[in-house]
Amino acid sequence: MEKVEKEPLFSAKYRKLLTNPLGQDNPITVQVLGICSALAVTVKMNPAIVMAISVMVVLAVSNVVIASLRKMIPGRIRIIVQLVVIATMVIIVDQFLKAFAFDISKHLSVFVGLIITNCIIMGRLEAFAMANKPWPAFLDGLGNAWGYGWILIIVSFFREFLGSGSVMGFPVMEKIGVYNFGYEDNGMMILPPMALITVGLIIWVQRSRNKTLIEENK
Amino acid sequence: MKDFSNRYIMVFSVVMIVSVAILLSLTALLLQPRQEKNVEVEKKMNILSSINVTSTKADAVELYDRYITESYVINIEGEHLEGVDAFTVGLRAEQKKPLAEQYLPVFIAVDDRGDTLHILPLEGKGLWGPIWGYVALKEDLSTIDGVTFDHKGETPGLGAEINTTAFESQFLDKSLYRDGKFVGIKVVKGGADPQSRHEVDAISGGTITSKGLEAMVYDGLIKYEKYLSKNRK
Numbered sequence: 429m430e431k432v433e434k435e436p437l438f439s440a441k442y443r444k445l446l447t448n449p450l451g452q453d454n455p456i457t458v459q460v461l462g463i464c465s466a467l468a469v470t471v472k473m474n475p476a477i478v479m480a481i482s483v484m485v486v487l488a489v490s491n492v493v494i495a496s497l498r499k500m501i502p503g504r505i506r507i508i509v510q511l512v513v514i515a516t517m518v519i520i521v522d523q524f525l526k527a528f529a530f531d532i533s534k535h536l537s538v539f540v541g542l543i544i545t546n547c548i549i550m551g552r553l554e555a556f557a558m559a560n561k562p563w564p565a566f567l568d569g570l571g572n573a574w575g576y577g578w579i580l581i582i583v584s585f586f587r588e589f590l591g592s593g594s595v596m597g598f599p600v601m602e603k604i605g606v607y608n609f610g611y612e613d614n615g616m617m618i619l620p621p622m623a624l625i626t627v628g629l630i631i632w633v634q635r636s637r638n639k640t641l642i643e644e645n646k
Numbered sequence: 647m648k649d650f651s652n653r654y655i656m657v658f659s660v661v662m663i664v665s666v667a668i669l670l671s672l673t674a675l676l677l678q679p680r681q682e683k684n685v686e687v688e689k690k691m692n693i694l695s696s697i698n699v700t701s702t703k704a705d706a707v708e709l710y711d712r713y714i715t716e717s718y719v720i721n722i723e724g725e726h727l728e729g730v731d732a733f734t735v736g737l738r739a740e741q742k743k744p745l746a747e748q749y750l751p752v753f754i755a756v757d758d759r760g761d762t763l764h765i766l767p768l769e770g771k772g773l774w775g776p777i778w779g780y781v782a783l784k785e786d787l788s789t790i791d792g793v794t795f796d797h798k799g800e801t802p803g804l805g806a807e808i809n810t811t812a813f814e815s816q817f818l819d820k821s822l823y824r825d826g827k828f829v830g831i832k833v834v835k836g837g838a839d840p841q842s843r844h845e846v847d848a849i850s851g852g853t854i855t856s857k858g859l860e861a862m863v864y865d866g867l868i869k870y871e872k873y874l875s876k877n878r879k
Contacts, residue, residue: 502650
């Protein structure tokens with residue numbers, strides 16, 4: 429284990445844990461993880477936001493739990509332990525949604541349960557929490573979940589705005605009155621393939637601004 | 647990473663599993679009343695929406711008590727069954743029983759005009775999963791006063807359109823009986839005959855959901871056929 433003198437809670441190194449996953453280390457656009465749920469829950473903004481928050485809770489808490497237990501977890505069964513922790517957190521989050529946000533939990537249906545299989549979470553537990561203290565693990569969890577979440581929210585914004593003419597359920601297009609001029613919502617934005625194309629466009633924009641992310645041609 | 651003994655691993659696993667089990671049972675137990683309440687409120691909102699009463703989560707229970715005056719369970723012969731609460735009957739479980747033993751719930755509502763409406767629940771299969779709904783019949787027990795449909799996971803923009811007003815409103819004033827014979831409602835691909843009182847338009851791109859919905863309406867309501875015929879004026 430690393431032997432470092434006590435670092436301040438928000439040192440530069442710790443801040444990087446929070447900010448790197450938002451951009452150059454983004455789980456979706458750079459590591460291309462968690463794509464499946466990003467396609468499924470981004471038709472409307474509200475479910476996407478709830479999904480982002482759920483992933484954040486699951487990832488941050490699981491990271492802290494695994495990091496606190498990291499010296500006690502036998503290496504031979506560590507993947508099982510990680511899965512148990514993730515599954516427990518997901519079930520708790522699912523139960524809370526069913527009790528307090530019933531409509532949205534119906535909308536998210538199986539995708540809350542499928543957070544268990546979200547590669548981002550297993551990836552962070554195995555790669556980061558197993559080798560770090562609880563506090564940096566917590567920050568890493570928040571950072572990565574937020575990196576996942578804000579892509580989800582951007583994609584859902586465009587899909588809801590162009591596909592249903594609303595933003596967070598508020599009928600913007602109707603209020604502006606563009607329907608009177610013959611404008612129609614683009615029904616294709618509602619279909620899953622458009623989520624993939626939207627994510628693709630975000631990746632394109634990101635790589636054209638940050639050339640270091642472009643893979644070399646062999 | 648240290649090497650742990652087998653005994654340690656066993657003990658670790660057992661402790662982990664027991665604590666997780668306790669945590670999960672506690673959560674489930676504490677949240678269960680709230681979750682059941684949500685399901686109940688949603689069902690009441692669905693029933694109310696079939697008689698064109700819009701309700702919110704806050705006033706659904708109160709409106710339900712005001713509009714739904716009576717509910718009971720009948721069997722396939724149209725006879726009343728005592729001692730069963732219509733509201734708690736789960737149609738999916740009932741459909742697995744032999745026909746003669748199935749409970750068929752009936753909800754009676756009195757709307758703002760003072761008309762008595764019969765609300766009958768339906769449950770069927772769409773493309774991806776279950777679809778369900780409620781049909782409200784006018785006093786002649788043939789003309790549809792309103793319907794509400796919903797689904798678990800039909801394709802957005804295609805099959806999922808069955809729960810939109812545009813689709814549901816087509817059923818208004820359609821008739822289940824033609825010349826005294828039960829015909830149900832046909833969901834027609836490529837445009838229903840606007841003159842017909844027994845057809846509605848299918849959803850383009852949602853053929854399997856449309857077919858499933860047609861089958862659900864027919865199979866669900868024909869079980870009430872004896873009851874409806876007996877009470878028809």
